[in-house]
Amino acid sequence: MTKSSSAGDQAAVGRAELAAPRAALSEAGKRRTDSDAGIDDSEETIREALHPDIHDPIIDVASLSLWYGEKQALFDISMAISKNKVTSLIGPSGCGKSTLLRCFNRLNDLIGTVRIDGDVFFEGESILGPDMDVHLLRKRIGMVFQKSNPFPKSIYENVAYGCRLQGISSTAELDLIVERSLRDAALWDEVKDRLHDNALGLSGGQQQRLCIARAIAVEPEVILYDEPCSALDPIATSRIEALMRTLTKDYTQVIVTHNLQQAGRVSDYTAFLYLGELIEYGPTEQMFVDPRRKRTEYYLTGRFG
Amino acid sequence: MNKQARTVHPALHTQAVVARLRKRHRRERRFRAYCIAAVGFAVLCLIFLFVDIISKGYTAFQQTAIRFEIFFDPEIIDPDGERDAEMLAEADYAALWRQPLLRAHGEVNTRALRRELYRLVSSGAAFQLQRMVANDPDLIGHKRTVWLLASDEVDMVVKGHVSRHLPEAERPVSDRQLAWLDNLAAQGLVEQQLNRRFFTNGDSREPEEAGIxxxxxxxxxxxxxxxxxxxxxxxxxxxxxxxxxxxxxxxxxxxxxxxxxxxxxxxxxxxxxxxxxxxxxxxxxxxxxxxxxxxxxxxxxxxxxxxxxxxxxxxxxxxxxxxxxxxxxxxxxxxxxxxxxxxxxxxxxxxxxxxxxxxxxxxxxxxxxxxxxxxxxxxxxxxxxxxxxxxxxxxxxxxxxxxxxxxxxxxxxxxxxxxxxxxxxxxxxxxxxx
Structure with missing residues (x-):
């Protein structure tokens, strides 16, 4: 009894917090633009902006809310992610894009104080439910991080590590997997002569492609990218983007990015998050050319965020 | 644009800043000097510790020994000629080195004098000879040159830790013992040798026998x-x-x-x-x-x-x-x-x-x-x-x-x-x- 009431309290706190920044935002909007009346879109526009036609969804987010301790980071997010497409999550810093991404492979579990409401379904199975083995989930949904984080081991061992975890130990098999993964990650030609050198000797862009090779070595179905290019120069960035385009035929990819041009270049669908809420979700082209909601338009045109 | 001359806070005028910078640099140097002094003090203490310990301790790795021509006399060690280990262990090995020492010092004729003479040599000397015989019974009946440890008092005098110029009553070695020692040394029979016992023995009441x-x-x-x-x-x-x-x-x-x-x-x-x-x-x-x-x-x-x-x-x-x-x-x-x-x-x-x-x-x-x-x-x-x-x-x-x-x-x-x-x-x- 007391338990449920305290949960209710927390939810209430969350709602109050939700209301506050919204008010602050509209205050800011008033000061900034004269035509602020349009920032609150009509019900119908909102429905249209949030429910695009998604073919063949592989991940389905259902009314997901998330709290870090007392602070709510995600508010009632629902979206489906299309198979073998690139979906990008955009929005200003702290809007919850990375948090949402980390729900897909339950990396948020590592933080002790997280509480989650709602659910995420991966091919119909509940990701957050008690029946999901998180280690299997993370094998099927791989991840590439913002800061390239190869293990302080050889290039070969980095790529082979995931397979070793799955019990593949024959050198011949591993050799094949390592080569195939490095080729798929467009890194093979650069490193084939120094596979047993320490991975930390690679350049930043190479390290990030190595991390992609490491992720695809275990043949996941989905790859999550958490701002994969934020520490890279434009040339390295373009190589990663090209790589992502070639990977679409085999993998579903979700990318969190700060870089709007990048979202426009690589993704098929784009979701715009703001202060923990999903504001708009739809095909990238439509979103960038003709955003349904005012706030999206403001963000894309650089008027806030 | 604002054409009026901007008023700069007096503290931010370049001259004022320069003046204060001098003070800041001085303070910086002083601070650094304190730190160096602290390090220097620590290093000095360490040097003092090492010098003190090493200067006191290095002599322990040498020990004074006296050369003897020992005849492993079957009459003393094994009168029955049976080479029985138990009998061998009980023999009077001290006699083996005491007899030649006495022969070399004809003037020693009283019991007190004899005891004084014997105190030149470590009381562990008999055990050393006993161990030699136990390890190799064939030594019996042969003559060998053996270095026996000097007693710790002699060792201290030889190393100079105890001054020979002290009045006789205040030093552990008597004038007579000093004379004997000098006499032995003059014949080249006294030597400082590497102290292996220090690394191979356990503790002992006799400092010259004690090991780590x-x-x-x-x-x-x-x-x-x-x-x-x-x-x-x-x-x-x-x-x-x-x-x-x-x-x-x-x-x-x-x-x-x-x-x-x-x-x-x-x-x-x-x-x-x-x-x-x-x-x-x-x-x-x-x-x-x-x-x-x-x-x-x-x-x-x-x-x-x-x-x-x-x-x-x-x-x-x-x-x-x-x-x-x-x-x-x-x-x-x-x-x-x-x-x-x-x-x-x-x-x-x-x-x-x-x-x-x-x-x-x-x-x-x-x-x-x-x-x-x-x-x-x-x-x-x-x-x-x-x-x-x-x-x-x-x-x-x-x-x-x-x-x-x-x-x-x-x-x-x-x-x-x-x-x-x-x-x-x-x-x-x-x-x-x-």
């Missing part, structure tokens, strides 16, 4: 027990607290206690060991096993705290990378976190062990302060430890133990420096950069 090996082995056995117990226990505890423990009041309590234990005086651990290991579990007294257990208790907090710090310093990105590939927590820890934290863990462990190696007080409480002549052969043999041996020798009245004490300190320091060097080596070897 028993204490050294006691320390080694104790350290082995301490390492075998405290390293796995400490690392496992640190891993649990850092990687698995939930955040609740119990864990907080454990943490506070571990941090407090690191500051508990070591003698308290000795009392605990006395009460628990000796009185309750009835383990043998003076044994390295118990010493190791007590030192484990003392070392654990150090290792746990150092290991936790090392684990905390492992970048979370490495954990995330491994978890992101589907590794289980144990695999993440085993494959990535522990190897990355190893340099820090090893450093902490070795510092803890070095601390334990130099620890005396808790060992006193569990009886490792005994007079140990035989080198311990195992973990339950009575033993003492290096620092306790130093304490025992420092407490002995004989002048000759002063240099032994310093020499033992040198051995202990060499041990400590070796351990720290190992720590540095391991840290260098395992260190990784990201």
């Amino acid at each position: 090996l028993a204490a050294l082995m006691g320390s080694v056995y104790t350290m082995v027990v301490t390492l075998m117990l405290s390293f796995p226990l400490g690392v496992a505890t640190a891993v649990y607290l850092e990687e698995f423990a939930p955040t609740n009041r119990w864990i907080d309590l454990i943490e506070v206690n571990i941090n407090n234990l690191a500051a508990v005086p070591s003698i308290v651990f000795g009392l605990l060991g006395l009460a628990v290991f000796l009185n309750f579990f009835d383990l043998p007294r003076s044994a390295p096993l118990v010493g190791g257990l007590v030192l484990t208790l003392m070392t654990l907090p150090t290792i746990i705290i150092a290991s936790r710090a090392a684990l905390k310093a492992v970048p979370p990105s490495i954990r995330e990378a491994a978890y992101g590939l589907g590794a289980t927590p144990m695999q993440v820890i085993q494959h990535h976190v522990l190897p990355a934290a190893m340099p820090g863990i090893l450093t902490g462990t070795i510092i803890g062990l070095a601390q334990a190696l130099g620890e005396t007080a808790p060992l006193l409480m569990i009886g490792m302060v005994a007079f140990i002549v035989d080198v311990p052969q195992g973990f339950t043999d009575p033993a003492t430890a290096l620092p306790v041996q130093i304490f025992l020798w420092a407490d002995s009245p004989e002048r000759a133990f002063v240099e032994k004490t310093s020499a033992a300190i040198m051995v202990l320091l060499v041990f400590l420096i070796a351990m720290n060097a190992l720590a540095v080596y391991l840290r260098r070897r395992w260190e990784q950069r990201w």
